[in-house]
Amino acid sequence: MRTLLFVSFASIVGCSSSGSKPAAEPKPQPACRDDVGDDVEVGVRTGVEGAKTGVTTAVEGVKTFGSATAGLVEGGKDEAKDRWKEGSEQTKQTARKGAAQTKQQSQVPRCPK
DSSP states (O other), rough: HHHHHHHHHHHHHHHTSSSSSSOOOOOOOOBBSHHHHHHHHHHHHHHHHHHHHHHHHHHHHHHHHHHHHHHHHHHHHHHHHHHHHHHHHHHHHHHHHHHHHHHHHOOOOOOOO
16 A cells, blocks of 8 residues: 555656646545545545645754754854744644644545445
């Protein structure tokens, strides 16, 4: 299953970067999962959302590191510590928001039979 998600994610990323076509509107999330195709779609959506969360959180972490480093140069150890704490909280908020969005993508119930 992981391999399938990775291949699906890689194909989505590869297709989206080809460039000549404008980005299409994303298909709305299904209300329920009826067959294997819906299961795969939910899995891919969840994987993509998780990847976005990881990248966004990593960017926030890099910003935090840069800010703390600048604080060290500008104001010393205390300034760096204050900036690190501030950036750390922002990174946590970003991660929590992304986790909630990822969880939402993954929680599509089975359709009643």
